[in-house]
Amino acid sequence: MRIIDICEVTKPISSPIRNAYIDFTKMTASLVAVVTDVERDGRRVVGYGFNSNGRYGQGGLIRERFRDRVLEADPKSLLNDDGDNLDPHKVWATMMTNEKPGGHGERSVAVGTIDMAVWDATAKIAGLPLFRLLAQMKGREADPRVFVYAAGGYYYPGKDDTQLRAEMRGYLNRGYNVVKMKIGGAAIEEDRRRIEAVLDEIGGEAQLAVDANGRFDLETAIAYAKMLRDYPLFWYEEAGDPLDYALQAALAEFYPGPMATGENLFSHQDARNLLRYGGMRPDRDWLQFDCALAYGLVEYLRTLNELEIAGWSPARCIPHGGHQMSLNIAAGLGLGGNESYPDLFQPYGGFPDTVQVEEGHIVMPDLPGIGFEGKSDLITEMRALAE
Secondary structure, eight states: OEEEEEEEEEEOOOSSOSSSBBOOOOEEEEEEEEEEEEEEEEEEEEEEEEEEESSSOHOOOOOOOOHHHHHHOOOGGBTTTTSSSSOHHHHHHHHEEESSOOOOOOHHHHHHHHHHHHHHHHHHTTBBBHHHHHHHHHOOOOOOOOEEEEOOOOTTTTTHOOOOHHHHHHHHOOOOOOEEOOOSSSSSHHHHHHHHHHHHHGGGGGGGEEOOTTOHHHHHHHHHHHHTTTSOOOOEEOOOOOOOOOHHHHHHHOOOEEEOOTTTSSSSSHHHHHHSOOOOTTOOEEOOOOTTTOOOOOHHHHHHHHHHHTTOGGGGOOOOOOOHHHHHHHHEEEEEOEEEEESSSSTTSSOOOOOOTTTEEEEEOOSSOOOOGGHHHHHHHHHHHHO
């Protein structure tokens, strides 16, 4: 049993949308295939992965560093103790050979993308959905029912409040009961008007979260906090720079409602520093670490350990990214739910074709691996790369 190839292709996921910090007109993503020599049901086992939106494709790093380290390793050194499956932790350690500590920037995205594909292959070899494999590893019962919220509300050329309301109504019609919109890309009074338009549209049918994408300095973050606390929001997300823990801690004095952050922290050390110094409150706040951007599930398990040490429940984690990998982690390890992009970043966002949102939740299908084979548009792209 061995990994015989790791393939990467950089794909466009461009869109004319923007948040408070960036536009997505030239956004790309890396699609990766980890090809094994194992066969299941007459088909070679190939694991697939891709990086989350908001960070560009990582083809250079994957091809120049991480791919060859895996392919040049002794195949037996990448297997579990029984020798009957891959060991994602050993594959991860091999990828990180000769890498200095710190510097959790773009390399964490490259490693996380390959790591996703390795876990997909590992679960397929085991003949299990990844969420059930993870639950078995932890000796817990998997819960296939997962909370999801609809992320949207981007700034878009010519988009007015009527269109914003229609977008949010569309999410409610599809079964969501929490929706999210962008703020910080306009003047505060314009954002107030946009928020009130959405709240008027969704009424008591759903809750609204808002996301500033790290745009604000402390003064602006506080000004928004004073405005936002007038509304019953699900959360106020990523007000300032993700590494400005002092800003996050100070904000808690002005905003008593739930806050959320963490999607742009890419290691368990950064997560630990957020919990130590960021003033986050385990009784109400949310953590959004995204394994696909942060060295993968191997590192995410370390992050969850840091949460436990700090007295946090994994149920306070709702990862960024809207991908099926985090859905499996949520179902297998008891996270609080997952982000969802019903209309954006296709074919990578969304769920398998048979999955529907009901009362803000989906039920995981029993598909081997991460379940990419159940999403017809996505698996077509994936199989074109390696099958």
